[in-house]
Amino acid sequence: MDLATAIFVGTIAAATPMLLAALGELVVEKSGVLNLGLEGMMLIGAAVAFWLAISGWGLPLAFVGGALAGMLASGLFALLALVFLANQYATGLALAIFGTGLSAMIGMGFGSQPVATLKPLAIPLLGDIPLLGPLLFRFDIVVYLTLAMVPAVWWWLTRSKSGLILRTIGESPENAHAIGYPVRRIRLAAILFGGAMAGLGGAYLSVAYVGIWVENMTAGRGWIALSLVVFAAWRPWRALAGAVLFGGFTILQLHGQILGLPLPSEALSALPYLATIVALVLISQKRRRGMEVPASLARPFRPGA
Amino acid sequence: MATAIDEGMTPRLELRDISKAYPGVVANDAITLSVAPGEIHAILGENGAGKSTLMKIIYGATSPDRGEIRYDGRVLGHHSPAQARALGIEMVYQHFSLFETATVAENIALCLPGRMDLPALSARIAETAARYGLSVEPGRLVADLSMGERQQVEILRCLMRDPRLLILDEPTSVLAPQAVEQLFTVLRRIAAGGCSIIYISHKLDEVRALCQRATVLRGGRVTGSTDPRTASAHDLAVMMIGSDLPVTDHPPASLTPAPLLSVQGLSGRPFGAQGRALDGIALDLFGGEIVGIAGVSGNGQSELAACLSGEAAAPAGRMALLGQDMTGLRADQRRRRGLAYVPEERLGRGAVPGHTLTQNTLLTGYTAGLVRHGLARYAQARARAAAIISRFSVKAEGPQALASSLSGGNLQKFILGRELALDPKVLIVAQPTWGVDVGAAAFIRQRIIDQSRRGAAVLVFSEELEELIEICDRIHVLSEGRLSPSIPRGEATKSRLGSYMTGVGRMH
Numbered sequence: 172m173d174l175a176t177a178i179f180v181g182t183i184a185a186a187t188p189m190l191l192a193a194l195g196e197l198v199v200e201k202s203g204v205l206n207l208g209l210e211g212m213m214l215i216g217a218a219v220a221f222w223l224a225i226s227g228w229g230l231p232l233a234f235v236g237g238a239l240a241g242m243l244a245s246g247l248f249a250l251l252a253l254v255f256l257a258n259q260y261a262t263g264l265a266l267a268i269f270g271t272g273l274s275a276m277i278g279m280g281f282g283s284q285p286v287a288t289l290k291p292l293a294i295p296l297l298g299d300i301p302l303l304g305p306l307l308f309r310f311d312i313v314v315y316l317t318l319a320m321v322p323a324v325w326w327w328l329t330r331s332k333s334g335l336i337l338r339t340i341g342e343s344p345e346n347a348h349a350i351g352y353p354v355r356r357i358r359l360a361a362i363l364f365g366g367a368m369a370g371l372g373g374a375y376l377s378v379a380y381v382g383i384w385v386e387n388m389t390a391g392r393g394w395i396a397l398s399l400v401v402f403a404a405w406r407p408w409r410a411l412a413g414a415v416l417f418g419g420f421t422i423l424q425l426h427g428q429i430l431g432l433p434l435p436s437e438a439l440s441a442l443p444y445l446a447t448i449v450a451l452v453l454i455s456q457k458r459r460r461g462m463e464v465p466a467s468l469a470r471p472f473r474p475g476a
Numbered sequence: 477m478a479t480a481i482d483e484g485m486t487p488r489l490e491l492r493d494i495s496k497a498y499p500g501v502v503a504n505d506a507i508t509l510s511v512a513p514g515e516i517h518a519i520l521g522e523n524g525a526g527k528s529t530l531m532k533i534i535y536g537a538t539s540p541d542r543g544e545i546r547y548d549g550r551v552l553g554h555h556s557p558a559q560a561r562a563l564g565i566e567m568v569y570q571h572f573s574l575f576e577t578a579t580v581a582e583n584i585a586l587c588l589p590g591r592m593d594l595p596a597l598s599a600r601i602a603e604t605a606a607r608y609g610l611s612v613e614p615g616r617l618v619a620d621l622s623m624g625e626r627q628q629v630e631i632l633r634c635l636m637r638d639p640r641l642l643i644l645d646e647p648t649s650v651l652a653p654q655a656v657e658q659l660f661t662v663l664r665r666i667a668a669g670g671c672s673i674i675y676i677s678h679k680l681d682e683v684r685a686l687c688q689r690a691t692v693l694r695g696g697r698v699t700g701s702t703d704p705r706t707a708s709a710h711d712l713a714v715m716m717i718g719s720d721l722p723v724t725d726h727p728p729a730s731l732t733p734a735p736l737l738s739v740q741g742l743s744g745r746p747f748g749a750q751g752r753a754l755d756g757i758a759l760d761l762f763g764g765e766i767v768g769i770a771g772v773s774g775n776g777q778s779e780l781a782a783c784l785s786g787e788a789a790a791p792a793g794r795m796a797l798l799g800q801d802m803t804g805l806r807a808d809q810r811r812r813r814g815l816a817y818v819p820e821e822r823l824g825r826g827a828v829p830g831h832t833l834t835q836n837t838l839l840t841g842y843t844a845g846l847v848r849h850g851l852a853r854y855a856q857a858r859a860r861a862a863a864i865i866s867r868f869s870v871k872a873e874g875p876q877a878l879a880s881s882l883s884g885g886n887l888q889k890f891i892l893g894r895e896l897a898l899d900p901k902v903l904i905v906a907q908p909t910w911g912v913d914v915g916a917a918a919f920i921r922q923r924i925i926d927q928s929r930r931g932a933a934v935l936v937f938s939e940e941l942e943e944l945i946e947i948c949d950r951i952h953v954l955s956e957g958r959l960s961p962s963i964p965r966g967e968a969t970k971s972r973l974g975s976y977m978t979g980v981g982r983m984h
Contacts, residue, residue: 332592335582339575346573349537350587351558466577 176305178422183310184380186411186418187317188213188372188389192396193403193410194317194324195368200400201328202361203341205469206248207263209369210393211270216241216370217377217388218274224286224378234313234374241370242363244270249362253355256471271387281384289313289379313375318411325407337361341465344472354472369393395447402451405465417447486549488513488641488672489534494543496529503529504540505696511641511689516663516673518683518704520716521693522913523885527676530693531643534674535567536560547641564640568630568647574618581614584633604635608662623772624655631662642666643674648682652772653941653974660686678914680704680712692716722918727929729949732763734799736933737784737815737902742793744779746957752776754783755957757793761902761933766924767962768948769937770973776957777937778820781906784935785817786810798901812843816900818892820907820937822884826891829880833872836879837861837894844898860897868893868923885912892920896927903927906937921947941970953977 192209199206206212220237224230248266251257289311292298297308328334337357340347344354376388395417403409420443427439487510496504503526511517521527532538534545536555545552547563560567574583584601585592598614605612610628618626627647634642644663648656663686667673677683683690683704690704692715700715713721742757754776761767771777782788784795786807795803797813805813819825827836834857838846846857861875868889872882879887888908895903908924909917925947928934938944944951951968953960953976960976 332585335578335586335592338577339586342575342577343573346575347586349557349569349573351561 174426178419178426179306180309181422181425182415182418183314183318184418185421186414187314188376188380189392189396189399189417190411190414191317191320191372191375192369192393193399193414194320194407195365195372196396197400197403197405197407197410198324198328198337198368199361199365200468201341201405201465202337202358203344203465203467203470203472204252204358204362205259205263206245206252206266206362206365207260207397208244208248208266208270208393209397210389210391211267211273212241212244212366212369213270213373213376213389213393213396214274214387215244215270215277216373218277218373218384219370220374221281221286221377221384222277225281225284230287230289230378233378234371237374237378238367238371241368241373242366245362245366245369248366249359252471253358253362256473259469259471267393275386278384278386283383285383286378288382289375311379313371313379317375321407321411328407338465341467344467344470348472348474354474358472369396372396391444395444398448399451401464402448413447413451416450417443419443420446485512487511487546488515488548489674490546490549491530491534492544492546494530494533494540494545496533496538496540502696504533507543507693507696507698509691509698509701511672511674513640513672514667514670515689516667516675516687518687518690519674519676519693520678520680520683520690520704520712522678522717523911524695524883524913525693525716526696527693528645529696531567531645531674531676534560534641535565535643561637564638565643566634566637566639566641567643567645568627568634569645574626574629576617576619578618579614580612580616580618580621580629583618583629584614584636587633588636600636601632605632608632608635608665609658610662623774624651627651627659628662635666639671641672641674643676645676646678647675648677648679649939652977653970654978656682678716680709680716683712684709694718717914722915724918724922724925724946726925726947729764729766729928731765732931732933734762735760735796736763736798737761737935738796739784740794742780742783742790742795744783744788744790744792746776747778747782747788751779752957754779754790757959759935759952759959761935763901763931763933764928765949766928766934766936766947768944768951769935769954769959770941770944770951771939771954771977773939775955777906777954779957780954781817781819781904781937784904785815785819808842811840814901816840816895816898816903818888818895818903818905818908820910822887822891823880827879827887829878831879832876833861833865833879833882833890834858834875836890837864837875840894840898861894864890864893864897868919884910885916888912889916889920892923896923899930899932900927901932903932903934904937905934908936908938909940909943917943941973944968944973945970 192213196206196209216237219240220233223233223236244266248262251262252259291309291311294308298304328338336352340352340354340357348354373389377384381388399410399413403413424439424442428436432439489511491507491509494504494507507530519527519530533540536557536559539555545555581594581598581601585597601612601614610632612628612632647659651659663673675687687704690702691698692700694716704712710720739757739759742754744754746753752775757780769777783790786805794801797810797815802810823829834854837857837860838852841857841860846853858875865872870890871886882890905924908920912920924934936944936948945968948965950962950964951973952962953973955977963972
């Protein structure tokens, strides 16, 4: 595999965990709920998936377990935010901190034990096409599923009736309630979906991307995913672009460090975060009407009040 | 028109002895009324008369403490909005429940059961719109529609569900006079098809022009039930407010030789998606007169008011206050020179909701010595707030009451009182009597007239043509960012103003 191919493949793999989390959060925010706890949910998902993997449950169950763990964590958020109408900012931040701590606790016994990471799909014929084969057809199954989620989420939000209802609830829960839609139940479903996606993202990070347990291994990816949603103006395709950009800089700075660029490694490590934010800020300068922040984002809804 | 009402028929809706109390207030007290199939039935009453509560009960959004609701002769037990819709009860709200970021067709799809098939739905929308004479384009984004168009979408949304009882809450508050006529035509057509209509309003002339029956509410009770087409305006007014309509005293104006406020070539950017750019506004305001700005909101009203008050900078044009240029002055600098402004939004713009009336008095009272050396003088502010409360008979617990605890009408009286206490040379008031009951509205209008007759130049923005015709010495119409020539008091009629509002009058 030549360098360019390696960079491309690495980029996509590095982008996947963040893209999963961002797509989930995008749906959550479209329903008018802000869950700042992405980082925590990702870490919980990562730890639980890693534990299942080293305990010999197999990778498929590790992913399912990671997703369920993220979902459970988001259920806690949903309870506080939807039932007790707690402040969503504070609750989300608490979840992020709680998840970081809990994942560290789960991971105490993991040591530096490696897991067998997810293998790329061996797609017959397609994988053997020169140039394109290694470039497009040598990823693992989760990468393909994640990439497929981008058009799926886009189509669901913009073309399906249930997606329209979700957007409606994010714009004006009062009106949606008046029409007769179960606002809190739909928001709960969105939050759980977001939690599962974040958990899956974390799981991918621990059992597919890295393969050994490192405490706090998301290293801020949850926060970047969060800002990705905002700067992507709540559009799945832009979230993909942002995630790929981040992934690309992650890989480039690794290669930069390997090649011994005359820059401190800390500065290079900071590069993906910096570049993603700068690029997204530039993109979001030009905003079309109608795709901006959901009008009721982070506003608690109490039916009948 | 021929009425399809037969007294012997089972009423579509019958309310018996409906009562509903909230802490501290009885909103509905033993209300009984009956609506026949195909009848247009007015619920007439002032703000706070209990109309909204009654509609919520009919629509199932809240349940009565006592009483019985019968629909087609059957008693409704447990009632909910979902059941109301299943029974064919539809509601067009005063503040629309449309989603701005969705298209017309998507908005309608949200209210229909089953799968979403936008092309087929769009065809059905076009067909229904044609049948009732509505002009609705399915593919347009709601954010791009005017208020009148949005209302048509709301009505169409209800019609798509084949309603049997349609409730409209103050539907004309956002419409130009011509659009009101169009609305009435549509409503008559709907009623002729057998659908009953409940028309909630406080406007006597509309109710008399449209409705076959009127139930009048005051203080939560039914004070009369009559045929508004034959009842006199006097009788209806007595039922509604307990006395005849109050009249304001409008002495002749004596103008200052030079304008106190002068605007030339003012152009400005639109505020947001709903806004409208100003296009070469020219305006002279003389001391001693009241000038009205008529027109439906969204035609540049907020932009013009903000440019005049100093909240927004005008990209082009000159403005002079008392003969001196004020184009580059900030809002506080203009206020110090004698300009006062009562904005349209009371909470959050005219007053800080979570602050006391004393603190809210300080907000603009700095020009009258309530702030010295950067320090607030609370004792003086409190005395001043108390004086405003008593002079304007504001119903409040005292200067320590929070602005948010006052009703809309009382807060408006307080804000206007606060500005008048500064004795402004130039007073700008937007929507002075919005949501204010008739008695308080007459009081507010009289205070505005008095201030102008003391030599101040007054500019009033209002959507209520009757109000402008009553108090103004001349009226401009602001439509699509442009200002019509001014029409003097004697010649200003609703139809003449209306023709400028729809753009017809702009030709000459």
